[in-house]
Amino acid sequence: MTETNQSLFKLISQGVYIVGVGNGAHGNAFTAAWVMPVSFDPLMLALSINPAHHSYQLLKTGGVCAISVLADKQLSVAEHFGHSAPDKMAGFDWLKAKTGAPILTQSLAYFDCEVSHFSPAGDHHLAVCRVVESDRLNPGQPLLYIATGNMDKISESTGKTEKLKP
Secondary structure, eight states, X not given: XXXXXXXXXXXXXXXXXXXXXXXXXXXXXXXXXXXXXXEETTEEEEEEEXXXXXXXXXXXXXXXXXXXXXBTTOHHHHHHHTSOOTTTTTTSOEEEOTTSOXXXXXXXXXXXXXXXXXXXXXXXXXXXXXXXXXXXXXXXXXXXXXXXXXXXXXXXXXXXXXXXXX
């Protein structure tokens, strides 16, 4: 049995997050699985974002984001924010972070961040962000990317099945 590179990526342990972005006038939130710590001093995280998406422009112009950690029972929340829709933030409770970015109150924890810089990475860009503040909001265990199945529809969008060459 041959697995695709994309399906094997899901075996790399990673959580699922809602990233709230804003530029003062407008806000939005999207689902992200590609978030990782990159520095202890200063405390920094990197997130991967598609530059063709509306949220990328808000992140670029606003320069801030709040990364909300989803709980293992919040797959439907991840699915909701994984799609484009008008006013998709409605119906959820939000806190305003120190930076002004939206924090999902139902999440396990959050990291309020200021963007340090962007770096191209294939069909996405990496936003390297300095953590301004963080806190735990609710008890529970994090939602893992592997538990999302084909929510991101990666196998449909790429159609690639080649193996990585050594």
